[in-house]
Amino acid sequence: MSEPILEMRRVSKSFFSIKALRDVDLTVYAGEIHALMGENGAGKSTLMKILSGAYRPDPGSEIRIDGQPVQISGPLGGRAAGIAIIYQELSLAPNLSVAENIYLGREVSRGGLLAREAMQAGVGPILARLGADFTPQTQVANLSMGQRQLVEIARALHARSRILIMDEPTTALSAGESERLFALIRQLRAEGLAIIYISHRMDEVYALGDRVTVLRDGTLVGSLDKGDIRADTIVRMMVGRDVSSFYKKEHDPRNDARSGAPVLAAVDIADGRRVKGCSLTVHAGEVVGLAGLVGAGRTELAHLIIGAAPMISGHVEIEGRTVSIRTPGEALDAGIAYLTEDRKALGLFLDMSCLDNINLAVLGRDAKFGGILDRDKARDRAKRAFAGLGIRAANVAVPAGGLSGGNQQKVLLSRLLAIGPKILILDEPTRGVDVGAKSEIYSIIDNLAKSGTAVLVISSDLPEIIGICDRVIVMRAGHIAGQIRRNATSPLSQEDIMALATGTEQLDA
Amino acid sequence: MPENGASSTTAPAKAVPVAPGLAAAQETKRQRTRMIIRAVGMLPVLLLLCIGFHVLSDGRFFTGQNIGIVVQQSAVNTVLAAGMTFVILTGGIDLSVGSILAASAMAGLIISKFPDLGVLWLPAAVLTGAVFGILNGGLIALLRLPPFIVTLGSLTAVRGAARLLGADTTVFNPSIPYAFIGNGALTLIPGVLSIPWLWVIALLVILVSWLVLKRTVLGVHIYAVGGNESAARLAGIKVWAVLIFVYGVSGLLAGLGGAMQAARLYAANGLQLGQSYELDAITAVILGGTSFVGGIGSIWGTLVGALIIAVLSNGLILIGVSDVWQYVIKGLVIIGAVALDRYRLQGSART
Structure with a gap:
């Protein structure tokens, strides 16, 4: 030595x-x-x-x-x-x-x-x-x-x-x-x-x-x-500064009158391979964590909900009505936005400008005469997203590929927010994101919940799940192993989640 | 920060030597330079070629008549290359445009000989091209077959169809309607300036393509599919529709190219017409700086690329280079030009 x-x-x-x-x-x-x-x-x-x-x-x-x-x-x-x-x-x-x-x-x-x-x-x-x-x-x-x-x-x-x-x-x-x-x-x-x-x-x-x-x-x-x-x-x-409250969580759906009926309900969904009959609900203004070991089928479940993969049984309900979602496009139409865990391969268009990346999902809705781009609207939206989410890049025209991980994630998030989704599914929202941007993303999630969006967060980062979620659903080997609810007397604990994820304990709310 | 020892934990008070704003500004400046280089692309090469040929041919290049010949010769390839740009922007390829051009020209000429339907020959030719293109697109988008294989197949199959249409003979029609588009010119200033109709059509095609690519939702979707197909699918873009559209456009423009050829020649031969035109079209797109993997490129680059090919062919004849050497020189110039492009764009995210 x-x-x-x-x-x-x-x-x-x-x-x-x-x-x-x-x-x-x-x-x-x-x-x-x-x-x-x-x-x-x-x-x-x-x-x-x-x-x-x-x-x-x-x-x-x-x-x-x-x-x-x-x-x-x-x-x-x-x-x-x-x-x-x-x-x-x-x-x-x-x-x-x-x-x-x-x-x-x-x-x-x-x-x-x-x-x-x-x-x-x-x-x-x-x-x-x-x-x-x-x-x-x-x-x-x-x-x-x-x-x-x-x-x-x-x-x-x-x-x-x-x-x-x-x-x-x-x-x-x-x-x-x-x-x-x-x-x-x-x-x-x-x-x-x-x-x-x-x-x-x-x-x-x-x-x-x-x-x-x-x-x-x-x-x-x-x-x-x-x-x-x-x-x-x-x-x-x-x-270079104190990060006093790293996990931003101010909103509590229990104090919110809107959080009665479930916005998203997945009923007994299966794909015949990795997801074996899973049901879950998410209410308005609620942040629900989806925890589990890698390979437990969380991303696959999300893909079934948004129609990115075909389900062999089960169905999805939005605000109590059964909906048929066969493609991610139909999921967007139904009000479900999904943030992929693989930002570079499945999310961003690295060569395209931040402006185009942010507006991509709403181009059709904004278009004039059925297909002509509304460039002023797009620029305004991108500028608002830059200001609102604190995206740091020289201007909205730079290619998304040149941004840091955290800023890329915020660009992708702005694309989803532009749709104004009722339900937001975030798959590993802070993976490869630096500390400062992580905290900012948490406060974005908190604000969304405040405004009544139902949020489902898939994460392998247990402190993150505990820090920002009202309720945690745990998956194990393609099944829902159980769920844990945050309440005043017992905060969410890492041990309980791991016990469910690994199958050493059965627990149900 | 040498004065900060390796094991000190104090955060230096002024630890921002690279102001992020400044770095970002310089970054955009570089990106802007890069974008300008991309946009200008091969234009300097085109100008150098023109000047070079003008000097070497003792001033015979920049004459009104010769420029007219160059643009007329580049017109059909420009139209095909515009369609090819759509396809290559999605990361695909269309090898069948030469065959589709032949089949469309045949179909057009045959229709033109019917006394009552004669005037419909032009839309018929364009439509024939569009149908073949949509077939290509359908196979690629719906059966998820590789574009290279599908269009390689239709390169052969549609060539056969073109020969079948005329029972493997040359079809003539000396009184074909709208023959002016093949040989006439649009007079802008009588006696001074006129533009061949073929070139007017080619420029209109470029202009409309530019509008579609840069000013419509569909255009952004084309770039998105080429940039990242999986992400496009997940973002709710109907990738299949985009693919059918681009191959449809490529076929339609090949059909238009067939009509232009038919009007120019008053004749078509299913075997000979449009042979290896796909290679010139692909070359024009690549010379124009469009990325072969999709997602990056512009239609103006394609126009410059098509002009470079036409200028090379014309210039080499002007200075009396033999036919054999023309092939060798053209090939080397293409490789050299693209190598130069790569060299200049080194450091860009993808090329």
Whole structure:
């Protein structure tokens, strides 16, 4: 522990005249898990891209590995320096086998032919060391997200990397898979690797971090040792101010006369695969959480309700009337708006302007003469959304792809709000969103409930569910396992939700 | 912040070296530059080609007569490429436009020979194209077949249909109605300025396409489907309707192109007409900067692309390059121009 394995000194990076990083220092020791935190745009990815060789730092920056100054250029440079990055979006070729992926770019050949057996034999011990439950011959397409991550880690170990950078590694993992990953990370730490762990999630940083370094606006705010890691301290360092009431919840539907009849009722809905006969109701002005482990069928249930997937039984009622919803378009017509969990793949049009993204769902309604765009109305609406939701971008004409995660989410949310939905289904509304924007999204949800919208929030972030919901419905393996209601005497508890989600306890309201 | 030690927890008082507003302003400035580059696109290349040919041909390029020839030659391809722009903007491709053009021209000429129906030949040709296009679109949108495969199939099948229509012969009609659109010109200033009707039609097609793409709900939906089809579906856009529309438009404009050819030649041959026209149309769209994966592009770029192709063909003949070398040079210019475009647009989200 005495000699740092990696030292970065006065590292800066400019893009044209913009400084993305300014004089950042980072010291990492072998055998430590070093958490790196900061809001989106704080410079975390820039720093990591410098380490991987994707970016070249500005002159004057210094990087030392084992005390020796190094120049890292190109992805091979990072690998040669013993640095490996496990990216958020995994970089495996799904059509190839595990062994082929691990050897990608460094294939072993004999006499010009691929030496498959030798490669498979070389991978075996590493997979065993990681406790993998698949063989080197397995095709990556057949692996779960957790298993794929294992392949990435195996690839790093196989390249004899000693510094492992993990960028939000649990985003796509279930709770069980995350636990196994944490155990593995601790094992790697014990083996003497240095791990740089980038995450937005406070609980992970608690569980894993030996040290935490916080960046803000491209500069180093500071580092905390294990004993000093506290949520409020980190949040204050990240946003540069106190976030006193993080979860905004002022509205209480029990004090609201409108919240009598259910607005949305799903009755015994099933798709024959992942959703097995689920019923739920959401009332006007109520925020209902839909909790459960990843894979419990929450997103699938939402997709059935909005007609994005076909249901084989059951029906949906809106304000007591049975409605037939076969496409997302019909759901919108019926007053149900759905915020997807996969903002980039299923939500936004990254090349299109914020203006078009915001107005997309109401273009037809606003149009003149049955199809001519009303550009003034669209511009007004986008400007109102920017002001109302605090979207930070230069103007409404910039492409949505250039915005930070939180601002992208707000753009997508404005598209849904433009419809004026009676029912809003939000699937992981704060995933990949920085702390400041998270709090703003919570207050948007609270305001919507106040105005009488029925809100269903799917989230894997239990503190979030507890912080903003009036009632929590828990799913397990395609069924509704039970529900928990907030009341004055007993607030919602993480333990009760987990008990229902994992099936260790039966509970019903 | 070197004075802030690595283990200090104090937030520096002035820790905003990059004012977000400033960074954002610079970001938009760069985006605006990028948008201008995209919009201007290949226009400089077109101008350079024109000037180059003018010099190399001893001043024979910029003459009224020669410019007339260039625009007339580019007219049909411009119309086909406009339809192709709609298709490629959704991330698709239409390989069948050459065959549809032939079939539509055949249908038009055959109708024109009926004494009572003769005047209806023009709408008949356009309608024939639209029907084939809608068939393409239906197969692609409703059966979810890949556009490349569907239109590759109709490239062959519709070619066969075109030959069937005329019993595999050339159909003539020297007294075809509206022949002026093929060979006449619209006189703007008598004796000074007149524009070939073919070119008037092509410009009208470009103008209407621009209006549809930029000023209508449908236009935004076309860009949305090309940008992210899954997201478009989830946003309530009727993706199937958009796809049928774009292939329908591509077919309809191929039909119009067939009518333009028929009026120009007073004849059509199901085997020869429109052979490999789809390649020129695709080339014009790509030269115009439209992304092959969809979602990005403009109709004005397509117009410039179609003009580049026509200028190249015309200029190379003017300076006396042999037919064989014309092919080689055209191919290289296309690759070079697109490579230049890519190079300039590096760093854009997708190309």
